[in-house]
Structures are given as structure tokens and as C-alpha cells.
Amino acid sequence: MMKNIKILVALVAVGILLTGCGKKETLTCTNTQTASGVSMDQEVAITFNGKDVDNIKMTVNSKATTDVIKKNWSVFASTLDKQYPNEDKNGIKVTTKNDDKNYTYDIKIEIDLNKADKKSLSKYNLGDIANAKGSAKEVRESAEKSGFTCK
Secondary structure, X not given: OHHHHHHHHHHHHHOOEOXXXXXXXXXXXXXXXXXXXEEEEEEXXXXXXXXXXXXXXXXXXXXXXXXXXHHOHHHHHHXXXXXXOOEEEOOXXXXXXXXXXOOEEEEEEEEEOOOOOHHHHHHOOOHHHHHOOOOHHHHHHHHHHOOOEEO
């Protein structure tokens, strides 16, 4: 799970500083993976405002695919609860939803880069976002090489 979120972070990090000009544009990339008894639908939406990234929205929807994970769902969910506590401060909003009847766990992270500081980003292993460089085209290419589909 952390590996997949780190892939999302790396993709976002590549696109923080742009070489474009003047208009708002949103790049949305999605991916579905199944590993170790968990299926994950991932989406990252990056809103570019000219040369800068203003907002990033990341979503990871996880679902147990094996009985082993279902039997240990409380441990899985507890681990994610500790890594991603619900909060809304310093330009970062994290919301989670654990459905222990259907064995799904959703994480949504919204980042306003005009308000977020490095310390807050680091708390969620998003520290690289503050120092990233690249273009929307490079982000798209990198994401697609990592198995994401972008539009």
C-alpha cells in the first residue's frame, strides 16, 4: 500500500514546477492494481495554474480480495488509520473511510500547495512534492510508464 502511494507521490512530484503559461489545466491519472490480497483503484488529479501546481487530489480505494485479508481486516484498517489520520490543516486535507462490512478502505488527500508547508507534507510522505520540477507532459509520460492512464 505505501509503495503505491509513493508511486502517486513521485508522479505528482515530477509536475510541481511547470514551463507552461497562464491557463488552468487538470491532469488526471488512474491505475488499478491487485497485490497481496488487496485491489487498489488509484487516481491523482493535478491542477496546474500556468507555471505552478495549485492543487493535488489523490484517492486510493482499497478492497480485500482474499479471505486472509478479510480475516485480518481490522489490522489492515488500523495500520492505515495510524498512517493517514483524518485532518484538515496547513493546506492538507486527509479523509478516510473504512467499510469493515464490505472490506473497503478509501483514502483521499487534497493538497493546496499555496498553503501546505514542507513539515505538513512530510507527515504524509509527500515531502518530495515541495521540491519537484517538471512539466505536465513529463508527469503524464512518467505516469503512463508506471502503468497509469492519463487524460
